[in-house]
Amino acid sequence: MSDQLPPDPRLEQAGASDESLLAVHEKALGKKPEDGAHYRLLPLMLLFVFSGLIFYAGTYLNHFSGHYSAAIFNENAHPAKAGAVAKVDPLVLGKKNYDLVCTTCHQATGMGVPGVYPPLGGSEWVNGSDERLIRIVLYGLKGPIKVKGADFGAAAMPVFGQVAGSGYNWSDEKIAAVLTYVRQSFGNNSPAITAEHVSAIRAKEGDRKEWSQEELLKIP
Amino acid sequence: MTTASTAAPTAEVTEIDATARCPLLLLLGFALLWLLVSGALALVNLVQLTTPTFAAACPVMTYGRAQAMQESAFIYGWAANAGLAVTLWILGRLSGAPLRSLNWTTAGAVFWNLALLLGLVGIATGDATVHGWIQLPRYVLPLLLVAYGAMAVPGVLAWTGRRQDTTFASQWYGVAALFLFPWLFSIAQMMLVFFPTRGVLQPLIAGWFVQGAWTLWLAPLMLAAAYYLLPKISGKAIRHYEFAALSFWTLLFVGAWTGGRHFVGGPIPAWVATVAGVSCALLLFHYIVVALNLGGAFRPAGSTVLWFVGAGLGAYLLGGVLDAVTSIRGVAMITQFTHFSTAQTQLAVSGAFSLTLFGAIYFLVPRLTGRAWPSLSLIRGHFFAALLGTAALVLALAVAGLIQGREQNNATVEFSAIAVHVKPWLLVATAGQAVLLIGNLLLAVHLLRAVCPFRQAATAPATFRQPPTMEASVS
Numbered sequence: 001m002s003d004q005l006p007p008d009p010r011l012e013q014a015g016a017s018d019e020s021l022l023a024v025h026e027k028a029l030g031k032k033p034e035d036g037a038h039y040r041l042l043p044l045m046l047l048f049v050f051s052g053l054i055f056y057a058g059t060y061l062n063h064f065s066g067h068y069s070a071a072i073f074n075e076n077a078h079p080a081k082a083g084a085v086a087k088v089d090p091l092v093l094g095k096k097n098y099d100l101v102c103t104t105c106h107q108a109t110g111m112g113v114p115g116v117y118p119p120l121g122g123s124e125w126v127n128g129s130d131e132r133l134i135r136i137v138l139y140g141l142k143g144p145i146k147v148k149g150a151d152f153g154a155a156a157m158p159v160f161g162q163v164a165g166s167g168y169n170w171s172d173e174k175i176a177a178v179l180t181y182v183r184q185s186f187g188n189n190s191p192a193i194t195a196e197h198v199s200a201i202r203a204k205e206g207d208r209k210e211w212s213q214e215e216l217l218k219i220p
Numbered sequence: 221m222t223t224a225s226t227a228a229p230t231a232e233v234t235e236i237d238a239t240a241r242c243p244l245l246l247l248l249g250f251a252l253l254w255l256l257v258s259g260a261l262a263l264v265n266l267v268q269l270t271t272p273t274f275a276a277a278c279p280v281m282t283y284g285r286a287q288a289m290q291e292s293a294f295i296y297g298w299a300a301n302a303g304l305a306v307t308l309w310i311l312g313r314l315s316g317a318p319l320r321s322l323n324w325t326t327a328g329a330v331f332w333n334l335a336l337l338l339g340l341v342g343i344a345t346g347d348a349t350v351h352g353w354i355q356l357p358r359y360v361l362p363l364l365l366v367a368y369g370a371m372a373v374p375g376v377l378a379w380t381g382r383r384q385d386t387t388f389a390s391q392w393y394g395v396a397a398l399f400l401f402p403w404l405f406s407i408a409q410m411m412l413v414f415f416p417t418r419g420v421l422q423p424l425i426a427g428w429f430v431q432g433a434w435t436l437w438l439a440p441l442m443l444a445a446a447y448y449l450l451p452k453i454s455g456k457a458i459r460h461y462e463f464a465a466l467s468f469w470t471l472l473f474v475g476a477w478t479g480g481r482h483f484v485g486g487p488i489p490a491w492v493a494t495v496a497g498v499s500c501a502l503l504l505f506h507y508i509v510v511a512l513n514l515g516g517a518f519r520p521a522g523s524t525v526l527w528f529v530g531a532g533l534g535a536y537l538l539g540g541v542l543d544a545v546t547s548i549r550g551v552a553m554i555t556q557f558t559h560f561s562t563a564q565t566q567l568a569v570s571g572a573f574s575l576t577l578f579g580a581i582y583f584l585v586p587r588l589t590g591r592a593w594p595s596l597s598l599i600r601g602h603f604f605a606a607l608l609g610t611a612a613l614v615l616a617l618a619v620a621g622l623i624q625g626r627e628q629n630n631a632t633v634e635f636s637a638i639a640v641h642v643k644p645w646l647l648v649a650t651a652g653q654a655v656l657l658i659g660n661l662l663l664a665v666h667l668l669r670a671v672c673p674f675r676q677a678a679t680a681p682a683t684f685r686q687p688p689t690m691e692a693s694v695s
Contacts, residue, residue, distance in 0.1 A: 010599070011592040011682050012525045012583050014232050015455025016690035018313050019384075024690045025451070026386040028461040042460060042512075050505050057498040064497075064549065066490035073490060 090192065094181025097174055102182075105155065110186030116154050118147040121186030130179075130193055132216045134201050137175050139163060140210040156210065161198075164207040172198040232684035237587045239318040240309060243325040244588055245671060247305035247371075248581060250333045252664045254297020255574075257340075259657035261290035266650040270643050280344045288348045288355040289340050295353055295433070296336050296364065299573060301329070303441035304371055306580040307394040309588075310448045311375045314391050316383035319374040328370030335363040351412050351426040353433055354405075361409045365402060372398045389464045389513075394444035396472060400436040404429055420488050428479035434568055435475030435503075442536065442573045443510070445580040446529050450514055453523050453583070455690055460512045467509035474499045474506070481543065482561070484552035497547035507540035524599050528579030531607055535571025535614075539564060553629065559642065560621025567614045570656065575606060578663065589671055592680045598666045605659025612652025620645035 016024075066072030099108070105117040112119040120126050125147060126133060138161035144153035159166040160175060170178075176195040183190040267274045268283045275281035304325075312319040319325075342348070342357035349355055356364070379395045408429035411417050417425060451458050458464065480488070480496030510533075517533050520526035542564055546555045555561065582599060586592055593599060620642040627633040627641065 008592055008680070008683075009522070009524065010594070010596045010680075011586050011684070012453060012523060013685055014687040015453050016451060017232070017687040018316065018452075020688075020690035021451055022314065022384055022386050022388055024457045025388055025461050028457055029465075043463075046463065046505075046508070049508060053502050053505055057501055060498050060501070061494060064490060064494040066494070068489075068491045070489045073487060 088177075090177035090180045091184065093174065094177035094179070095185075097170070097178050098181055101168070102178065110182070114150070116152070118145065118150075118152045119186075120182050121188060123147050123188075126182055127188055127190045129220060130191075130197065131201070131219050133179060133183075134175070134193065134198050135205070135211055135216065135219065137161070137179060138198065138202055139205065139208055141212070141216070142210040143212045145213045159210065161202055163202065163205075165209075171195075172202065232687050233587050233590065233682070236312050236318045237309075238590075240312060240322060241588045243322045243329065244305045244309055244584070246326060247301045247308075247329050248585070248667065249671075250329060251298050251301035251305065252660070252667060254293045254301065254333075254336070255660050256657070256664055258290050258293035258298060259653070259660055261286050261293065263650065263653050263657060265290055266646065266653050270646045270650065279346075285343055285346070285348065288343045291353065292336070292339060292343065292356050294569065295438075296339075296356070297333070299438055299441075299569065299577075300332070300368070302577045302581065303397070303438065303573075304375075306445050306577060306584060307397060307441055308372075308375045308378070309584055310390050310444055311378040311394050314388055314448070315378040315381065317378070317381065320377045320381070321373050324370045324373040328367045328373075332364060332367035332371060335360045335367060339364075349413055351408075351422075351429070353430045354408050354412060354426075358409075358413045361405075361413060365405055365409070368402060368405070372402075388447070389458070389461070389468065390444045390448040392465075392468050393440040393447065396468075397437050397440035397444065400440070401433070404432045404436060423483065423486070424480065424488060424492060427482040428476065430482065431479035432476050435471060435478060438569065438573050439471070439475075439536070442532065442576045445576050446514055446517065446533060449525055449529050449579060449583060450517050451690065453526055454516055454521070455688060456516070457690060458513050459516065460509070463509045464513055467506045467513070470503065470506040470509075474502050478503060478543065478547075481547040481552075484547060484549055485556050493547075493549075497544075497549070497552075500544040500547040503540060504544050507537050511537050524596075524603065525579040525583045527603055528575050528582065528606075531603075532572050532574070532576030532579065535567050535575060535610070539567045539572055542567065554625035555621055556625070558621035558624040558628070559617045559646075560625060563614050563617035563621055566610070566617060571610045571614060575610065578602070578606060581663070581667075585667065585670055586682045587684075590682050591670065592682045593666065594669045595666065598662050602659045602662045602666070605655050605662065609652045609654075609656030609659055613649050613656060614652075616645045616648035616652060620649065 066074075106112050106120050107117070110120040118125075125136070125145075136157055138159075140159040141157040144151060146152075158168065160168045160170045162169050162171065173195040176193045176198050179193040179198075182188065183193065264275060264281060264286050265283060268276075268286070272283075275286075279285070308319060308325065336356075339356035339360040342360065343355065347357035347359075349358060354361070375394065375398050379391065382391075408425065411425045412422065412429070416422060447458070447464070477499035478496050480492040480494075481500055482496075484493040484497060486493070514529075514533050517526050517530040520530055545551055546560070546564065582593065623642050623645070624638055627638045628635075
């Protein structure tokens with residue numbers, strides 16, 4: 001009907017009145033299936049296309065969103081793999097926890113309080129056997145103890161490890177970091193303590209009560 | 221199968237067109253004037269890309285100022301005036317009643333264009349702001365906002381006071397464009413010019429505005445025209461019309477999120493660019509539905525208006541696919557921050573928007589003036605000039621951008637060597653822009669002849685046949 005050329009091509013004739021244009025399209029929205037029993041494939045295809053786009057979008061977002069962090073600018077950087085642990089300097093982690101907790105008794109100088117809290121700097125317990133030192137922090141210590149020739153015993157060393165009766169539940173990594181910090185500060189210069197070593201001792205001893213000086217001295 | 225009915229409501233030209241004549245012709249006149257100004261400045265800019273000494277002694281014509289003037293004249297001069305004229309007319313027609321309060325449009329148009337003129341003079345004397353698509357000096361921005369509101373009043377009244385409860389896709393897109401531009405423009409003014417945000421947020425807002433002005437303002441204006449012209453001329457209903465609303469809402473919801481695609485690889489948090497790229501991909505759904513709906517425009521069947529609409533639609537769909545592809549970071553590594561981005565912008569504004577709007581103007585003006593266009597060959601000449609010019613401009617810039625992007629990623633290629641390699645393509649782009657300008661000059665001359673009262677003898681009074689009633693068959 002409208003395929004015939006209009007009489008004057010400089011004048012575009014209308015193929016439909018505005019009223020009928022509105023009416024016909026309104027009817028189309030009613031979506032009465034006038035195609036008999038034929039199944040309409042297009043809606044399904046569009047659904048698949050849209051789902052495909054959303055799937056692609058989700059995957060792409062997952063790869064390159066940089067955890068939606070305002071600090072990550074490099075979109076080509078691959079996000080850290082699941083389970084990866086960031087490398088932490090044990091001295092930094094150790095000092096942080098020492099300043100939070102240990103400093104209360106052993107003081108920021110690591111020299112303790114004469115007669116009450118034993119010193120750490122220059123202590124034979126700190127710089128000596130790592131087997132004994134780890135056990136003290138893991139399970140605590142009660143009773144008299146001799147440090148740098150002076151007697152202590154008024155206060156008990158609390159339980160720090162992830163063992164029964166622990167008030168702190170510090171992880172083995174944290175204990176290793178604090179001990180490494182202590183062994184390399186306050187004038188000390190002893191080898192670092194590894195988290196594996198702490199774990200091994202905790203596994204060997206299981207749950208037990210605080211150590212005493214006598215028990216510790218039996219350990220090499 | 222012309223219906224013999226002589227009932228007034230079905231007449232093709234009614235008082236709806238008669239009352240709108242002066243304000244809309246005023247808008248179209250301003251639009252074409254700015255289009256020519258912008259085209260000439262764009263030509264200067266392109267010549268400067270290959271011959272940097274061109275007009276270098278004249279401060280007004282240095283690249284930065286000429287570019288800012290060209291862009292502002294195109295967006296706020298041509299696109300805003302022409303888009304509003306066509307959309308107001310379509311909204312009036314579909315409301316079934318003459319547009320009301322058209323004096324607001326006339327007054328608004330005068331102030332809008334005076335403000336724009338003031339703005340261009342301001343840019344020429346060095347008052348430009350620094351953000352793309354909003355480079356006009358700060359003192360004209362509030363005036364533009366108010367003037368836009370005044371111009372849009374009849375469109376809003378036509379929407380709220382429409383005779384039928386039923387609405388059509390053209391009305392959705394048209395009304396959305398009327399309301400969304402002030403939203404985008406006011407926020408951009410506030411956060412970029414009057415109370416500028418700082419640091420990373422600033423380019424983000426600028427990118428949001430540039431992209432929003434396209435996806436939420438110019439593209440809806442263009443789609444309003446396309447959705448009206450195709451069924452109106454072909455006389456057949458839009459295919460798969462039931463999906464048009466989904467497509468519309470996809471554009472509205474996802475469109476504004478695509479702004480970050482301008483910054484893939486740029487100094488912003490990675491997730492912003494990633495979300496933008498993903499939004500560009502989701503927007504493909506919108507383009508697929510538009511292609512299904514309006515595919516009939518690719519079979520124009522002797523209608524010159526539909527030639528333009530078909531070409532504009534092709535540019536629109538191609539632009540959508542390119543946006544999605546170039547926002548993938550692997551591709552953006554090459555195309556980002558090169559002439560390729562310019563090619564994409566030109567494909568959108570000179571291709572999709574302008575070509576469709578030209579078609580609408582050819583359909584609209586005889587109905588406003590009541591006279592046929594004086595010359596068919598001028599229309600055809602304009603079509604081929606516009607098509608050829610846009611294609612040459614976009615293709616040449618795209619190739620230049622690819623060369624530039626590949627070689628800039630290669631540390632062994634000197635920067636000056638890249639300039640030599642892209643030069644031939646920039647010359648092709650310059651030629652394309654020149655052809656485009658000539659074509660637009662044809663339209664301007666043609667429009668002058670069509671409305672000039674002294675040349676009425678040369679134009680035939682239009683005799684519109686009664687439009688038939690649309691059948692339920694689809695186009």
